[in-house]
Amino acid sequence: MAHPRRRREAEVLAGLDATGRLRVVLDPEPEGPPTALRTAAAAWAAVEPGATHHLVLQDDVQLADGFFEHAAEAARVAPDDAVAFYTNWNSRNGAAVRAAALTGASWAEALDEYAPCVALMLPAQVAAGYGGFAAGDGAGWPYDVLMYRHLRASGTRLRIAVPNTVEHSGLPSIAGNAAHGLRRAAVFAAAAPGAGTADCAALTVVPFLKHGTAQCAVRTGSGSGLGSNSGSGSGSGWEYLETERYLRRAGWSLRAVRADFEAAGAAGALPPRAAWNTWLTAFALGTALRAHGGGDAPHGDAALRTLGPGGVCDDLSPAQIESAADALHALSKAGVEAGRSAGSRLRRTGVTATVTAAPVTAVTGAGGDFARGIGLLLGDLGHAVHFLPGPVSAADLRGCDRVAYLADGLAAGGTQPPGVDEVLRAAAEAGVRRLVYVGTAAACGGTVVPEGPLAEPDEGDPGRGQWLAESAVARWAAQGRTATVLRTAEPVGPHAPAGTVTADWILRAWTRRDLPLESDRLHQLVDHRDLAAAVHAALTGPAGTPGAAPQVVHIVSAVHDEDAWAAQVAAVTRPTARTVPAQRGSGRLPALETGLAGALLGWKPTAPLADGLRAQAQWLAYDTECC
Numbered sequence: 130m131a132h133p134r135r136r137r138e139a140e141v142l143a144g145l146d147a148t149g150r151l152r153v154v155l156d157p158e159p160e161g162p163p164t165a166l167r168t169a170a171a172a173w174a175a176v177e178p179g180a181t182h183h184l185v186l187q188d189d190v191q192l193a194d195g196f197f198e199h200a201a202e203a204a205r206v207a208p209d210d211a212v213a214f215y216t217n218w219n220s221r222n223g224a225a226v227r228a229a230a231l232t233g234a235s236w237a238e239a240l241d242e243y244a245p246c247v248a249l250m251l252p253a254q255v256a257a258g259y260g261g262f263a264a265g266d267g268a269g270w271p272y273d274v275l276m277y278r279h280l281r282a283s284g285t286r287l288r289i290a291v292p293n294t295v296e297h298s299g300l301p302s303i304a305g306n307a308a309h310g311l312r313r314a315a316v317f318a319a320a321a322p323g324a325g326t327a328d329c330a331a332l333t334v335v336p337f338l339k340h341g342t343a344q345c346a347v348r349t350g351s352g353s354g355l356g357s358n359s360g361s362g363s364g365s366g367w368e369y370l371e372t373e374r375y376l377r378r379a380g381w382s383l384r385a386v387r388a389d390f391e392a393a394g395a396a397g398a399l400p401p402r403a404a405w406n407t408w409l410t411a412f413a414l415g416t417a418l419r420a421h422g423g424g425d426a427p428h429g430d431a432a433l434r435t436l437g438p439g440g441v442c443d444d445l446s447p448a449q450i451e452s453a454a455d456a457l458h459a460l461s462k463a464g465v466e467a468g469r470s471a472g473s474r475l476r477r478t479g480v481t482a483t484v485t486a487a488p489v490t491a492v493t494g495a496g497g498d499f500a501r502g503i504g505l506l507l508g509d510l511g512h513a514v515h516f517l518p519g520p521v522s523a524a525d526l527r528g529c530d531r532v533a534y535l536a537d538g539l540a541a542g543g544t545q546p547p548g549v550d551e552v553l554r555a556a557a558e559a560g561v562r563r564l565v566y567v568g569t570a571a572a573c574g575g576t577v578v579p580e581g582p583l584a585e586p587d588e589g590d591p592g593r594g595q596w597l598a599e600s601a602v603a604r605w606a607a608q609g610r611t612a613t614v615l616r617t618a619e620p621v622g623p624h625a626p627a628g629t630v631t632a633d634w635i636l637r638a639w640t641r642r643d644l645p646l647e648s649d650r651l652h653q654l655v656d657h658r659d660l661a662a663a664v665h666a667a668l669t670g671p672a673g674t675p676g677a678a679p680q681v682v683h684i685v686s687a688v689h690d691e692d693a694w695a696a697q698v699a700a701v702t703r704p705t706a707r708t709v710p711a712q713r714g715s716g717r718l719p720a721l722e723t724g725l726a727g728a729l730l731g732w733k734p735t736a737p738l739a740d741g742l743r744a745q746a747q748w749l750a751y752d753t754e755c756c
Contacts, residue, residue: 389412
């Protein structure tokens with residue numbers, strides 16, 4: 130598939146197959162907006178009669194020697210699967226290839242992410258169905274996201290060649306992908322290996338470095354790995370979290386890991402953030418590889434050579450990456466070796482005893498998977514969490530010391546989410562002595578919300594439901610118990626509410642629609658990790674006087690004006706997204722007065738909000754069917 134400006138390059142590429150099976154499909158509307166969608170629809174529709182598989186190559190690639198034999202062999206060993214022959218070095222799937230290469234495997238299982246479409250082969254029937262799916266899934270989504278959704282909808286497993294047998298040629302992007310930095314394969318081999326068996330690497334943890342931040346994919350169940358997870362923290366498939374959080378959860382001492390990093394002396398003149406996050410990723414990769422022994426890994430060193438450069442390619446120029454490549458490679462090798470050989474001296478002491486002895490915290494409410502994610506974060510903060518997504522009875526809460534209840538405004542609920550009155554009755558009967566109720570500014574009504582109890586609104590006022598819920602919490606506390614009310618700004622992160630301005634802008638940016646801006650609106654925002662930390666502080670801080678009125682505290686991570694926040698949304702989704710004045714004024718967002726969180730809870734925001742925004746954008750693209 131090619132743009133007419135690169136017809137010659139495409140014809141040269143097609144001519145590499147001596148059997149003449151490749152033909153060129155050109156963009157049918159070359160003067161239209163830069164997008165691969167038009168050409169992709171034509172390319173996937175061009176299935177030859179009688180073909181069992183259909184391969185589409187983009188025009189800016191270099192093929193390994195023996196590529197076509199490798200592709201044909203892949204079709205034989207995995208006839209029902211989609212097969213990708215290229216993954217970008219800064220992607221989750223690139224990290225899966227890297228980890229699989231270090232185990233000596235021939236195939237990697239795809240994670241929840243866009244489908245790598247640079248060189249993709251599908252079973253013919255699946256290929257022929259792409260056009261109809263793309264036409265019915267809504268215009269504007271990026272081609273690789275649409276393909277990922279098509280594979281998920283058709284139940285087609287996606288496997289990735291290890292090593293990659295296709296590389297980017299370095300030609301400039303016509304489809305507007307230059308903003309993603311230098312694009313190279315995660316692990317490229319100039320000569321294609323045999324396809325081997327159909328077995329994929331059995332990985333339970335895949336560390337990856339993306340946008341300069343060390344992260345991990347952690348298997349949570351028996352899902353296929355392609356669309357089996359509904360985001361961070363639910364269902365079978367994969368959970369995505371920061372590597373520091375994963376290492377703490379796994380029992381590693383971050384202080385000891387950093388001491389090893391400093392002792393290695395491999396960082397050299399690298400930027401400190403790039404060096405530390407490269408080390409974290411490599412160390413976590415080394416610990417994950419311990420379960421796979423020390424088998425033959427002919428492409429292992431090539432895999433480690435791309436770990437650091439791929440993770441910082443969004444921030445550094447190609448020249449900067451080239452000058453730092455050797456240092457990043459040495460740092461990655463040292464980190465993996467440290468992770469492989471790490472023993473008890475790097476473990477935290479007393480981890481099991483601490484977790485076992487932790488008071489039990491029930492997390493429930495109408496927040497659905499958002500509440501589940503808060504529960505996972507609380508678990509990482511030392512709580513023994515009991516998540517209750519459905520109806521709650523006293524029996525469910527027996528043995529629970531504390532309850533965190535997330536209200537309706539915090540994401541879409543699951544089936545029959547428990548109401549606050551139901552939970553309060555069950556908590557009273559079960560003998561629970563401490564509760565935190567979490568609501569949102571959006572539910573309070575009005576333009577400015579003071580810290581403290583709400584005044585009783587009139588019947589029909591927007592904030593009456595919130596007032597009724599908070600009043601019920603106050604009555605529950607008056608019976609000799611302790612309660613705290615947290616009102617949050619607009620949540621940012623996976624599973625955040627779908628009806629917010631931020632969620633709407635993210636979806637508009639993904640789908641090439643304009644972002645409507647109000648002239649004088651301010652955005653108060655809370656990162657999902659900061660919210661969990663605030664809940665933790667409210668549950669574990671000084672309990673106060675039993676029977677006293679609940680403390681009411683507002684939780685805000687950051688405040689941005691309209692233009693600045695829209696620019697951040699565009700930066701993590703589609704940098705070319707256009708802003709326009711809103712046609713109708715939607716009014717100001719409710720503003721929370723702040724000042725008590727630090728004094729009463731000892732809480733302050735610490736999470737990088739940009740990372741939470743990026744996680745929310747990726748969740749909306751890869752992990753949910755709501756859009």
